[in-house]
Amino acid sequence: MKADAAALPERLRPRAVFQGVMTPGSLDDQVLGHTAGTPSPLWYAGLAISLSAFAVGASLILYTFYTGIGVWGNNRPVFWAFDIINFVFWVGIGHAGTLISAILLLLRAPWRNAIARFAEAMTIFAVMCAGIFPLIHVGRPWVAFWLFPYPNQRAIWPNFRSPLLWDVFAVSTYFSVSLLFWYLGLMPDIASLRERATGKVRKALYTVFSVGWRGASSHWRHYEKAYLLLAGLATGLVLSVHSVVSFDFAVSIVPGWHMTIFPPYFVAGAIFAGFAMVVIVLVVVRETMRLENLITDYHLDAMNKVILGMSCLMGYAYIMEGFTAWYSQNAYLHHIFVQYVWGSYGWAGWLTIACNVAIPQLLWVPRFRRSYPAMLLVALGVTVGMWFERFVIIVVSLHHDYLPSSWHLYKPTPVDLGILVGSFGLFFTLVLLFARVLPVIATSEVKATLPGAQPSHRGGGHE
Amino acid sequence: MSERAFAVLGLFDSAQALVDAAVRLAPRRLGRLEAYTPYPVHGIDDVLGARRSPLAGMTLVAGALGAVTAMVFEWWTSAVDYPVVTGGKAPFSWQAFVPIMFEVTVLFATFTAGLGMLHLLARLPFFGHPILSSKAMASITRDRFALAVEAEAGGLDVEAAKAALAGAGAREIEVLTVPAERGPFPLRFLSRSALGIAAACVAAGYATYWGVKLIPVLPPMVHMLEQPRLDAQEANAFFPDGHGMRPPVPGTVDREHVPYPFRTQEEAAALVNPLPRTAEVLRLGRKAYENHCAVCHGALVNGVPTLTPAYGAKPANLQSRAIREVADGQIYHVIVRGKNAMPSYAADLTEEERWAIVHYVRVLERAQNAKDEDLR
Amino acid sequence: MMRSDGRRRLRYWRSLAEYHGLPPTEEERVAEAAHGAAGPPEFPGDGVSRRRFLGLLGASAALAAGASCSRAERGTIVPYTKRPPEVVPGVANHYASTFQEGTSAFGVLVKVREGRPIHIEGNDEHPEFAGKTHLRAIADLLRLYDPDRLRRPLLYGKPATWAEADGRIVPLLRAAAASRGPVLLVTGAVVSPTRMAVLEDLRRVLPGLRHVAVEPLAGPGSRDAAVACFGEALTPRLRFDRADVILALESDFLGSDGQAPIAIREFVSRRRVEGRGDSMSRLWVLEAGMSVTGTNADHRLPVRPSASAAVAFALARALHEEHGIALPAGLSKEVLSAFGLDAIAGRVNAPRALLDALAADLAKAGRAALVVAGPSLPAEAHVASSLLNVMLGAEGHTVDAAAACRPAAGPATAEDLAAALREAKAGGVAAAIFWGVNPAYWLPDAALFKSAIARAPARIFIGLDRDETAEDCPIVLPEHHWLESWGDYETSEDLLSLEQPAIGPLYDTRQGEEILLGWAKALGAVVPAGYREYLKARWRREVYSAASPVPFESFWSAALHDGVLRRPAAPASPRAIRIAAVETAASAAAVEHAAPGMGLTLLLHPAVTVYDGRYANNGWLQELPDPVTTVTWGNPARLSPADARRLGLEDGDVVRLEARGRSLEVPLLVQPGQAEGTVSLALGYGRSTGSVATGVGVDAWPLMGTGSDAAGSPFLAAARLTSAGTRAETATAQMHRSMEGRDIVRSLTLARYAKAGFEQEKREPATLFPAQEFPEHKWGMAIDLTACVGCGGCVVACQSENNVAVVGPEQVRRGRAMHWMRIDRYFDGSPDNPRVVHQPMLCQQCDSAPCETVCPVNATTHSPDGLNQMAYNRCVGTRYCANNCPYKVRRFNFLEYTAAKTEPESLVFNPEVTVRPRGVMEKCTFCVQRIDDVRQRAKGEGRAVRDGEIVPACAAACPATAIVFGDLKDPTSEVSRLAASDRGYRVLEELGVKPSVTYLARLTNPAKGGDGHEG
Secondary structure (H helix, E strand, O other): OOOOHHHOOHHHOOOOOOOOOOOHHHHHHHHHHOOOOOOOHHHHHHHHHHHHHHHHHHHHHHHHHHHOHHHOOOOOOOOOOHHHHHHHHHHHHHHHHHHHHHHHHHOOOOOHHHHHHHHHHHHHHHHHHHHHHHHHHOOOHHHHHHHOOOOOOOOOOOOOOOHHHHHHHHHHHHHHHHHHHHHHHHHHHHHHHHHHOOOHHHHHHHHHHOOOOOOEHHHHHHHHHHHHHHHHHHHHHHHHHHHHHHHHHHOOOOOOOOOOOHHHHHHHHHHHHHHHHHHHHHHHHHHHOOOOOOOOHHHHHHHHHHHHHHHHHHHHHHHHHHHHHHHHOOHHHHHHHHHHHHOOOHHHHHHHHHHHHHHHHHHHOHHHHOOHHHHHHHHHHHHHHHHHHHHHHHHHHHHOOOOHHHOOOOOOOHHHHHHHHHHHHHHHHHHHHHHHHOOOOOHHHHHHHOOOOOOOOOOOOOO | OOOOEEEEEEEEOOHHHHHHHHHHHHHHOOOEEEEEOOOOOOOHHHHHOOOOOOHHHHHHHHHHHHHHHHHHHHHHHHHHHOOOEOOOOOOOOHHHHHHHHHHHHHHHHHHHHHHHHHHHHOOOOOOOOHHHHOOOHHHHOOOOEEEEEEOEOOEOOHHHHHHHHHHOOOOEEEEEEOOOOOOOHHHHHHHHHHHHHHHHHHHHHHHHHHHHHHHHHOOOOOOOOOOOOOOOOEEOOOOOOOEOOOOOOOOOOOOOOOOOOOOOHHHHOOOOOOOOOOHHHHHHHHHHHHHHOHHHHOOOOOOOOOOOOOOOOOOOOOOOHHHHHOOHHHHHHHHHHOEOOEOOOOOOOOHHHHHHHHHHHHHHHHHHOOOHHHHO | OOOOOOOOOOOOOOOHHHHOOOOOOHHHHHHHHHHOOOOOOOOOOOOOOHHHHHHHHHHHHHHHHHHHOOOOOOOOEOOOOOOOOOOOOOOEEEEEEEEEEOOEEEEEEEEEEOOEEEEEEEOOOOOOOOOOOOHHHHHOHHHHOOOOEOOOOEEOOEEOOHHHHHHHHHHHHHHHHHHOOOEEEEEOOEOOHHHHHHHHHHHHHOOOEEEEEEOOOOOHHHHHHHHHHHOOOOEEEEOHHHOOEEEEEOOOOOOOOOOHHHHHHHHHHOOOOOOOOOOOOEEEEEEOOOOHHHHOOOEEEEOOHHHHHHHHHHHHHHHHHHHOOOOOOOOOHHHHOOOOHHHHHHHOOOOHHHHHHHHHHHHHHHHHEEEEEOOOOOHHHHHHHHHHHHHHOOEOOOEEEEEEEOOOEOOEOHHHHHHHHHHHHHHOOOEEEEEOOOHHHHOOOHHHHHHHHHOOOEEEEEEOEOOHHHHHOOEEEEEOOHHHOOEEEEEEOOEEEEEOOOOOOOOOOEOHHHHHHHHHHHOOOOOOOOHHHHHHHHHHHHHOOOOOOOOHHHHHHHHHHHOEEEOOOOOOOOOOOOHHHHHHHHHHHHOOOOOOOOOEEEEEEEEOOOEOOOOOOOHHHHHOOOOOOOEEOOOOEEEOHHHHHHHOOOOOEEEEEEEOOEEEEEEEEEOOOOOOOEEEEEEOOOOOOOOOOOOOOOOOHHHOOOOOOOOOOOOEEEEEEEEEEEEOOOEEOOOOOEOOOOOOOOEEEHHHHHHHOOOOOOOOOOOOOOOOOOOOOOEEEEEEOOOOOOOOHHHHHHHHHOOOOOOOHHHHHOOOOOOOOEEEEEEEOOOOOOEEEEEEEOOOOOOOOHHHHHOOOOOEEEOOOOOEEEOHHHOOOOOHHHHOOOOOOOEEOOOOOOOOOOOOHHHHOOOOOOOOOOOOEEOOOOOHHHHHHHHHHHHHOOOOOOOOOOOOHHHHHOOOOOEEEEEOOOOOOHHHHHHOOOOEEOOOHHHOOOOOEEEEOEEEOOOOOOOOOOO
């Protein structure tokens, strides 16, 4: 049962997570209003850019499909490169969304509501981008479906001992759960959109997707419970998914991959990268859609604090890895860690450390936590840094393994880069479309937290 | 007023007002009370006396089910149905099966929690509820709160309900009626699009069928059915005669086989049968003879064919004195080179088999023309 | 109307015995067993046998076929209309034949499927090759199916018939015969008596015939020295198996040399060590460029080729003065006075102690010593080595002149040909005929060649493909490949080997001899039409002794069956050396040919792979990594690290190399162990014809000289090296040279081994899983690193047996070579004179294979006989297995390398092995097709598989027999014995992957005094 907010001492009162006067009505008008009317030229420009980037990537994927992945830089011994780097990178990006919407919900962090919605959306889009790569990276994509355990004439099943198969299950589960979670959150808002919508088609679509939601309190009761349960499950899931992804490496015997620290280290890194991406998109959306009153400096501040914390965690992880390598006295592992910083790809190692550990330390300064240039610098830095962290882990570890006779350098081709760009194109295309047709802020959730939104006492009706 | 009333709806401006009204109406038993709000209003459930949501229990059960399903499936596929050894690990190495078990657990649980809630508990999707077509709906999803007195089995006293709601301070009051014959908008929409959907399904079906039939063999999707290598018995256009299999060059001698030097039966007379006349050899001889020779020369080597009585050429009667007296080598020679209508059997009989046949023939000849001392 | 009781009962039977209800005989049961593909037994406690697994794979293929029946092309069945007795479809035949290269003739066994050669191995009946052969012989199979081969005669570049060709040639020859005008006939060295007889027949009707049997790589040095010392130009047979101490002066007898397989077999026979008591021969190598022989040396000294003669004389003097070995009668010690060990040691900056040790070693060995001088050395060096051999008494023991190769004609040197051409230029020729030689490519003075024959009325080329010489000849006559030809070869008096076709001619070609016979006939000689009859007739006349009880036909077919005929050999007898020769040589050696103002000495040498360039169009050989540099598809100039530092050059720099007034641009390779002041460059590249050969590497032939010029040998020249400013990445198979201190190749000295044995701690980690059970067999391999010389024969054999793709330089450069079997090469110690080790690396067939666990689709699994097997058409291509393979022996088809091949190229594919398309992972399978073949035969014969009966392609090809394959479950098998040896270890066993391949630690045998490369 809810205590009376006014009765609490100042520092314990829930902070106002928005600025200015705000009523449920004005909120609807501001947020849902975006879906009506014509978007700004800025929006069209953005869409044009990201769409063309996506087109480039798609055509290069088609090219790869017809000629074979020999058009990439992969070689022996570096059998995995951009393909798997991008996969891990995008899956990681996704994690922030689930974290914000699920874990922060459980932690009752008041500032989550305003940003949870498109954080979740980002999760879904990021996982979609990630999902492309395992599919196209195989030598014969047209038989990739053999990875699924379906009954067949060969009477042969997939190998459940293979981490790659764990991936298949983890990522597909992750995607479907995130989608469900996101959709449930959207339902009441779509209902409101249904009521506001004017166009016939729009109304029809909103009607269908709102599945006839009518805000009955008997529904809200189950709805809130379901939402809580999903949050709890998603939390466990989000931790498991990147652990499983890290198993691809940790379970193998490649020096530099075979590390027990990987699961927590990968999860931390994922959240880290995800938050950075959220900040980037957050800033853009906030500016272009004029949501300063909803997405306040307080939100940005909170986000950046998380980034700062995560960056320290990463720094710790790097140190621990190095220590393990040194302490294990394993010649092969030792050699690889020297390669990370002093080898042919040493620059990548230093870049990683600089972007992920050094630069984010700026955020200790409160002013930087609220200034666009600073936080964008950090966020972009982290995005680059985390991509290169995966580069270091995957490519650098592979290019010097057990037998020096098979050591070989790796050089990406334009096709590799094109496909990477394409994945970003797809991601931002989806983000823009989402911002256009769906509420970027969970209005029903925010409404519930406005002052006076809830009855202050149980209404003493016993006189 | 021919339509039957479904509910009386009172609109309030704040959650507080809603709760107060609910508290006021609850004891009066005018009908079933239900609140419609833009967001969950805390405390209203207690006032309306709703039960706790059973969702948690359902989810727990589903999760457990998922765990068991996954582990049993993995065990059955890799340890029972088709066990293969990989990396020297046991067919049922459960440690490696845990991650997938976990994922499936979560999958089952979430879908129960999410869709179970929607469908089993909230009975959605449902587009036919009267309130969806009410004036109030727009404001309910926006910022106002409705308290509805809904009809129960005994029907509904509309006037009393109106009065009560008005007394509770409702700003507006609306009477909802059971929908008339023409359903609300969404249903019409769906019925109209049903045809299109059906058509789409059929199209998709065809597309899939032909897709599955054709796409697998379109380049570059190789399945190794066709390999550029030249297999035995295969035709090959590279060679003028179209035969993939080439004849050996005349006069060459390979390691597996020594050429038969003699041209005439007389030359071959010198040959002596290298095989001993043992049961082993005779069994081999009988098998070879019955497979290759008996059809013409007869099971008793008497030239009475077993299968080809109508056959034009007259097979030699090996019982005849003439043949009984020729040297073993000459019979061997005929097997190798053939004679008259009889083709060469060199390709079909190994040297050992040929000599074994010679023995076998000799034995049958002897058996048919036994001398007295044989009987003794 | 048939009544139910009177119904006739129909039934089928397989034999009357069964019809009469007799029990089936043993043969019947065996036969049935043989019919079903004999599969290994089932896993214990497991429902599925490999047999069913294969069945299911078949089913999957059938499914795919069903899905694709609308498209997939169905092949039609075409059986033999009349099946030849010796051919059973699906079963291979083997034909003994002979392959000639220069003055060597390799006895080979050709594996033929349905009358189509698919693989070549050594002739096991041949006493000298004993089932082994040269990698170039194995690879030359590819040339049979080379699309570039000539398919019909060409007249002035236009296709023509043989009739037209003869119609044009014969009148010209008639004219030449009438006018007795000179007719120039250029062929390779003739070691075939019958071919010689044909030439004689031709000469009889064509008096003006001037025959030059030229081998471009024939060095004048050895010949001149032989003539000078012993009065006869013959190359004695060297008996490495009799030698305790071998001194190689610039000689690569284990590598590029034509007799390599014999040398390797005999050399290794004295290096193989079974137990701690055994002895080993010792190999000293003095050479400029690092060669295969050099990498196997116990002591290697980088020495300028120009100085090696002096070193040899110094050794002779030391032997005389310090070890009291008599000089040849009549040779005064003053002749050697110029050669003090100190002075020489200073000149070649070698430690005096080492040279002393060498001298002592030679003295100790006495007649069991052997000094070999390489063909590239000037005459005086050969004289000096002969002197040493004579002094030590090796002459007649390890140097066997009795069994020498006496070619019927030649080998003439390029210089001799040049002389003949000059003559022709002056006097004019009626006709110039080039048979199987390519002087337009390798003659240093190409202009001379063109101008000499320019005015010849008839310029006729007889050969396999349209090479540089064919371009200059208006009349081009296509010849049979040797696998389509008849012939005989006499490498030494006691050995006569036969050549017989393994397939009928693929194209409208004729055997070279037949072409000549045709002309002889046209000019009125009476000779049999076909060469086969000619050959047979000559053998009946010359070889077959009428006295023998065996009829000739049987004698003949027996000879063809064996492929070789042994005859009593004359006993080895020492030859006396002529003093005058030694004196002149000594005076020549006293002053080293300095390189005025040039700074460097250029050393030209044949490539181990493409030899003199005749194999340059062979993809297998082009892609075979050079054993020393691991460079493929090219010939970088090799320079010592010191010189590179001095000139400020590094790997991949393109340099301008000037010598003999000519210059060429070539990429540089810094070669550890290269003698300072020398640069070596391989011949045989830079061809301008051939779809594969064109533009690969640079043509070094123009830098060749004549024997008489300053350097004293055509292979040597003063050279200058300057940077060309550009860079060119050579396609190197192995990027990293050092072992990084990891004990991948374990080695130790014989002395230490004899004293203390070889203590190795077992590094097998503990495992959670119960040991895997192998019900019947457990296949395994043992590789003796002491025996392996790193020649690369196994690599080529594997490529031929397993349809391994050739990917080309670009893909090799990107690290995508496909060899299942590779030879790792590591340098150790100082870059100026490092120790080198070779290690054959193939799939280790681990019991706890890391690759298997991570495959998501079960495409790679473990067989009950211990094989790590790949189901190619189950492979999706995630490449996870390759990442997880610590040996990196898995190969991935990044692009469509093979599956798009068409005839005639595709005819070389082994029908027993899947041709892998792109997107599929592949790797060594221990030649599972050979294993199953033997197993089926054994089962059919109702017996167990014998030890040593299964021989994978690599093991079959290895001239050193360093690779042994067998059943590890059978404790008596050879492989089990070796696996249990105290020198045995498993690479990376500390990972717990349980490899099935055992390596035997490498033993070296350095002298006490010398700084032996300690293991």
